[in-house]
Amino acid sequence: MNYNWNWGIFFQLSPDGTYTYLQLLLFGAGWTLATALLAWAIALSVGAVVGVIRTSPNPWLVRLGNAYVELFRNIPLLVQMFLWYFVLPEIMPQAIGDWLKQSANASFYNAVICLGLYTSARVAEQVKAGILSLRSGQRMAGLAMGLTLPQTYRYVLLPMAFRIILPPLGSEFLNIIKNSSVALTIGLIELTAAARSMAEFSFQVFEAFTGATLIYIIINIVVVSGMRWLERRVAVPGFISMGQPAAAH
Amino acid sequence: MITISKVSKWYGKIQVLKNCSAEVAKGEVVVVCGPSGSGKSTLIKCVNALEPFQEGTITVEGISVGDPKTNLPKLRARIGMVFQHFELFPHLSVIRNLTLSQIKVLGRDPKAAAEKATKLLERVGLGAHAQKYPGQLSGGQQQRVAIARALAMDPIAMLFDEPTSALDPEMINEVLDVMVTLAKEGMTMIVVTHEMEFARKVANRVVFMDKGEIVEDAPTADFFGKPRSERAQQFLSKILQH
Amino acid sequence: MFSNIDWNVIIRSLPYLFFDGMRFTIMLTLMATAGGIVIGTLLALARLSNIPGLSQIAGTYVNLIRSMPLVLVIFWFYFLVPYIGQWITGASRPIQVGAFLSALVTFTLFEAAYFCEIMRAGIQSIPRGQVQAAQALGMPYWTSMLEIILPQAFRNMLPILLTQTIILFQDTSLVYVISVTDFLGAASKIAQRDGRLVEMYLFAAVVYFVISLAASYSVRRLQNRIAIIR
Numbered sequence: 001m002n003y004n005w006n007w008g009i010f011f012q013l014s015p016d017g018t019y020t021y022l023q024l025l026l027f028g029a030g031w032t033l034a035t036a037l038l039a040w041a042i043a044l045s046v047g048a049v050v051g052v053i054r055t056s057p058n059p060w061l062v063r064l065g066n067a068y069v070e071l072f073r074n075i076p077l078l079v080q081m082f083l084w085y086f087v088l089p090e091i092m093p094q095a096i097g098d099w100l101k102q103s104a105n106a107s108f109y110n111a112v113i114c115l116g117l118y119t120s121a122r123v124a125e126q127v128k129a130g131i132l133s134l135r136s137g138q139r140m141a142g143l144a145m146g147l148t149l150p151q152t153y154r155y156v157l158l159p160m161a162f163r164i165i166l167p168p169l170g171s172e173f174l175n176i177i178k179n180s181s182v183a184l185t186i187g188l189i190e191l192t193a194a195a196r197s198m199a200e201f202s203f204q205v206f207e208a209f210t211g212a213t214l215i216y217i218i219i220n221i222v223v224v225s226g227m228r229w230l231e232r233r234v235a236v237p238g239f240i241s242m243g244q245p246a247a248a249h
Numbered sequence: 250m251i252t253i254s255k256v257s258k259w260y261g262k263i264q265v266l267k268n269c270s271a272e273v274a275k276g277e278v279v280v281v282c283g284p285s286g287s288g289k290s291t292l293i294k295c296v297n298a299l300e301p302f303q304e305g306t307i308t309v310e311g312i313s314v315g316d317p318k319t320n321l322p323k324l325r326a327r328i329g330m331v332f333q334h335f336e337l338f339p340h341l342s343v344i345r346n347l348t349l350s351q352i353k354v355l356g357r358d359p360k361a362a363a364e365k366a367t368k369l370l371e372r373v374g375l376g377a378h379a380q381k382y383p384g385q386l387s388g389g390q391q392q393r394v395a396i397a398r399a400l401a402m403d404p405i406a407m408l409f410d411e412p413t414s415a416l417d418p419e420m421i422n423e424v425l426d427v428m429v430t431l432a433k434e435g436m437t438m439i440v441v442t443h444e445m446e447f448a449r450k451v452a453n454r455v456v457f458m459d460k461g462e463i464v465e466d467a468p469t470a471d472f473f474g475k476p477r478s479e480r481a482q483q484f485l486s487k488i489l490q491h
Numbered sequence: 492m493f494s495n496i497d498w499n500v501i502i503r504s505l506p507y508l509f510f511d512g513m514r515f516t517i518m519l520t521l522m523a524t525a526g527g528i529v530i531g532t533l534l535a536l537a538r539l540s541n542i543p544g545l546s547q548i549a550g551t552y553v554n555l556i557r558s559m560p561l562v563l564v565i566f567w568f569y570f571l572v573p574y575i576g577q578w579i580t581g582a583s584r585p586i587q588v589g590a591f592l593s594a595l596v597t598f599t600l601f602e603a604a605y606f607c608e609i610m611r612a613g614i615q616s617i618p619r620g621q622v623q624a625a626q627a628l629g630m631p632y633w634t635s636m637l638e639i640i641l642p643q644a645f646r647n648m649l650p651i652l653l654t655q656t657i658i659l660f661q662d663t664s665l666v667y668v669i670s671v672t673d674f675l676g677a678a679s680k681i682a683q684r685d686g687r688l689v690e691m692y693l694f695a696a697v698v699y700f701v702i703s704l705a706a707s708y709s710v711r712r713l714q715n716r717i718a719i720i721r
Contacts, residue, residue, distance in 0.1 A: 003574065074703035076661035079675060079696050086688045140299045141336035145350040145402065146326025155349055159340045174558075181560035185668065192563045205570045213559055213567075220558040238384020239339045 009204045010211060021198050022211070028194025029215050035111050035180040035190060040173055042116025043123050050120060051127025052153055065124065072121035077114075077182050084114045085186040111183035119176050126168050130161030163234055170227035177219060191215060250275045250437055251406060256295060256305035258288075258461075265291055266302065267461040273406070278438045280448040280469075283458035284484060289441045290333075292458070293408045296439065297328045310405065326354045329399030329407040333415050335391040337383035343370065343394050344379040347401045355402065362401075369397040373427050389420030396427055406437040413444060445488060449473060457481045500687045501694050504677075512677030513698075515591065519673065520660045523598035527659075528652065530599065531606025532641065538611055549607070556604035561665055568597035569669050590671040594663075602659055609651050613644030650714040657706050661699060674698070 010022040019027075054065035072080070085107065089097040100106065134157060142152030162169075184193035195212035199205040251273040258266040266288050273279050281289045294300040296307055298314050298321050307314040312324060337346050347366035351357045357365075370376050373393040375386075383391055392412055399407060409428065413421045425447050432438055432451040442448070448455055448469060455472040457465040457480070465472065465481045476482050501508075537549035556564065572593045573585035580586060588596075617640055625635035645652075664675040672680065675695055682691035 070704060071700070074661075074700045074707065075696050076664040076675070076699055078664045078667060079692065079699055082679075082688075082692045083696055087692050090689045135334060135336070137332050137334050137336040138338070140294070141330070141332060141338070143322075144297055144299060144325055144328075144330035144332075145398070146322045146354040147350055148322045151353055155353065156338050160338070163340065178558075178560035181562040182665065184562065192560055192566070195563070196566060199566075199570075209563065209567050209570070212563055213555075216560065216563070217555070217558050236340045236384065237382040238386075239382070 003206065005207070006204050007207060009202050009207050012202070014198070015201050021202060021208070024194050024198060025191065025208075025211050025215060028189055028191040028212075029219070031108070031188060032177060032180050032190040032192075033219070035108065035115065035183060035188065036173075036177040038112045039115035039119060039180070040176050042113065043119035043172070043176065046117065046120035047123025048127055048158070050124035051131065052158070054124065054128045055131045057149075065128075069121045069124050072118050073125075077118055077179055078185060080118055081111070081114050081182055081186055085110045107183065107187040110186060111180065111188050115176055115179055115183070118179070119172060122172055122175075123169065126165045126172065127161060130165035131157050133164055134160055160236075163236060166227070166231050166234070170223070173227075174220060174223055177223070178216070250277075250310055251296060251439070252306075252308045253292070253296070254306045254308075256292070256302050256307060258291065258295065258300065258302040258304075265461050266295070268305070269458075269461075269463045270305075271456055271463060271466055273437060273439060275437055276435045277453045278432045278436075278440065278451050279454045279456060280452040281439060281441045281456045281458060282443060282445070282448065282484070282488075283464075287458040288461040289458050290410050293410055293439050293441055296408060297325045297330060299330075322354065326350070326402055327405050329396075329402060329404035331392070331395050331399055331407065331409045331412045333411040335383070335388070335395045335415075337391055337395055337398070339383050341382075342379070343375070343381055343383065343386070346383065346394060347398050351401055366397070366401055369400050370394070373397045374423075387420060388416045389423045392416065392420075392424045393427055396424070396431075400431075406439070407431070409438065409440040409442065411441050411443075413442065443488060445473075445485075457484065459484070496690060497687060498690060500681065500685055500690050504681045504691075507681070508674065508677050511672055512674035515672060515676075516660070516663050516674040519591070519594055519598060519663050519666070520656065522595055523602055523663075524656045524659060526595070526599035527602030527606045528610075530603035532610045534603055534607035535610035535614060536636065538607065539614060553604045553607050556601055557608075561601060561662055562668055564601050565594075565597050565665060565668055568600070569593055572596050590666075590669070593669070594666050594671055594673075598659065598663065602655070605655060606652065609648050609655060610644060613648035614640060616647055617643050646717075650710050650717070653710045653713070654707065657703055657710070660706070661703060664699070 010025075011020050013019070014021050014024050050065045050068050053061040054069070056062060075083075089100040091097075092100065103109070138156055138160070139152055142156040143149070147155065180188075180190055181192035183190055184196070189197070191212050195208045198208040198211075202208065253269055253271045256266055256269045257264065269288075269292055271279070281293065283289050291300050295302045296309070296314065298319075302315060305315075309324060309328065312319055314324065337343075338349070341349060344363060344366050347369065348359065348362040351362035351365065352359055367376065367379060370379055373396060375390060375393055375397070378386060378390065378394075383394065386394065396412075412428070413424050416424065421444070425444060428438075428440070428447070429451055440447070440452070452469045455465075455467060455469050456463055457472070457476070457478070459480050464478050465476060467477070472481070473485070476485060534549045534553060537545045538553070540546055559567075572588045575596075576582070576586040576588055577584060621639055621643070622635065625639045630638070663673055666673050667676050667679065670676070678691045678695040682688045
């Protein structure tokens with residue numbers, strides 16, 4: 001392969017004159033993590049609510065929850081990104097639209113909301129599956145003791161459901177980190193975008209991508225060991241949890 | 250105390266309860282038996298509105314269960330229920346299983362709730378297991394915890410839905426013993442079970458159900474002595490053979 | 492709000508959107524699925540094999556790909572494929588590769604990692620007695636795999652494989668980052684040229700939604716049918 005390798009490139013100054021290429025990659029990683037963490041907060045809270053209403057006794061709520069999940073699952077993430085970033089400001093009343101377009105860090109906020117809601121539909125699927133995997137007697141036992149339906153969810157169903165779905169939720173969290181790279185299309189300089197701009201400016205394409213890949217692998221390892229620790233932490237004595245493989249990405 | 254009057258229930262087009270009526274007085278122990286699929290479990294789950302029914306009325310101390318205005322959590326808190334599969338909450342320790350709804354439903358002080366729970370656990374012979382989790386106990390032990398959990402709410406009546414049918418044979422008696430003691434103390438009980446020895450020993454009345462109907466409702470001695478219906482006779486001869 | 496919306500732009504560009512864009516998207520989806528399943532199955536067999544090193548190599552590849560974002564993988568292969576081509580053909584310099592071929596190689600190798608995990612779960616779900624029965628009949632490894640194990644694994648995993656294909660169908664839109672004219676790329680080009688972002692992106696969303704929803708609905712029906720047969 002006639003390619004001029006130059007691993008020292010990471011420590012050279014980038015065209016901005018202040019930071020090295022390595023620092024640029026690390027800033028990118030920072031944006032990746034910030035986007036993923038904030039979006040995850042949205043995904044978990046909205047996903048939990050939608051997952052719960054899909055198991056509620058009210059058929060209209062169930063339909064509403066199902067429609068929500070289908071909507072966010074069946075449109076590509078990239079298209080959703082464009083809808084939030086390019087389309088939403090246009091179809092809002094002028095004043096709000098202009099404000100949306102001009103706000104600083106607009107692409108960051110857009111990415112957070114878009115990724116958060118996109119992932120919330122997938123979290124909702126898991127939450128629903130977790131609740132349905134519990135015996136129906138658990139709900140009855142909660143109600144029979146005089147707990148209200150919300151209390152039954154809060155104290156009986158959700159604590160077990162979340163423990164059961166912890167492994168697939170872990171892979172969803174890894175997915176949200178990876179998916180945040182799609183935000184480069186709306187101008188967010190996260191890790192992949194930082195690597196690409198490094199490749200463009202330095203012409204050391206493969207070093208740049210190798211650097212980004214290594215950072216992604218490190219993030220992966222940290223998250224996976226964190227999840228293992230969490231699973232051990234909340235494990236219920238005498239209860240064998242059933243891990244299920246997560247197929248999607 | 251509990252009045253079931255002309256209750257019918259359908260799952261879609263299938264009728265699972267047909268015009269069922271029965272009465273349970275304070276302090277009475279009523280055993281409900283019948284072949285599987287006869288609607289006995291469904292009927293007692295109607296008593297605390299875990300299963301909705303379409304026709305008829307059920308009242309508990311004068312309060313109508315089917316009335317949409319009834320405060321169901323309040324009503325259910327006064328009726329204890331024991332399930333076939335125990336339904337302890339696996340993520341809570343044994344003692345927390347007993348204190349959860351004392352605190353959340355009755356608003357009891359956590360310390361008082363824990364004291365009450367400890368006493369009840371000792372009563373069912375499980376005082377040493379308070380800090381364990383349900384998954385660490387045998388089936389018989391779990392069911393005794395479940396009984397204690399129901400008693401912690403100071404119920405006015407107890408419903409038992411096949412409490413021993415998911416247990417290994419050697420564990421059945423430890424659960425039945427607790428239930429016999431409870432009956433002798435004067436607890437109002439409706440017990441769905443196939444344990445005919447238990448029925449003979451403690452029941453005041455036996456209700457026999459088949460295909461969603463109450464076929465026979467007789468004092469215990471009469472039921473075992475001379476069941477009137479042919480279906481009850483057949484059922485008894487089958488079940489008493491082993 | 493919707494005051495200066497021009498829906499005609501969609502009608503005008505329908506031929507371009509579907510004959511150029513959607514054809515690319517569908518071709519890429521189907522060919523990458525086929526290639527991904529074949530390579531993914533081979534990877535799964537490698538991961539489950541007892542040959543020293545083989546399982547580790549396959550495992551490393553799968554874990555590496557699965558820990559990277561698809562966008563980064565697309566960039567990797569976009570720059571790497573010309574060098575791979577040079578290596579294969581023995582040319583003196585990196586060879587020019589068309590957009591479709593580059594995208595096809597990328598998605599095939601990327602999806603192979605995911606199909607590998609699905610097929611591995613599928614193979615492991617087959618009771619050991621099946622393997623032993625095949626061996627007892629004297630079947631060599633490849634015969635027992637091709638005749639006994641893989642058909643059952645494939646059948647068990649069919650709904651998941653198809654669901655993964657729907658995800659792939661949506662993911663192909665990411666070739667946008669290397670300026671390839673797939674369905675979204677075509678919509679985007681018209682959107683930029685005519686200044687019709689709202690119309691074109693909304694239309695693209697509706698088209699993806701309808702196709703994906705219809706496909707996932709069919710997968711669910713298939714799943715229920717299989718569940719009944721078992």
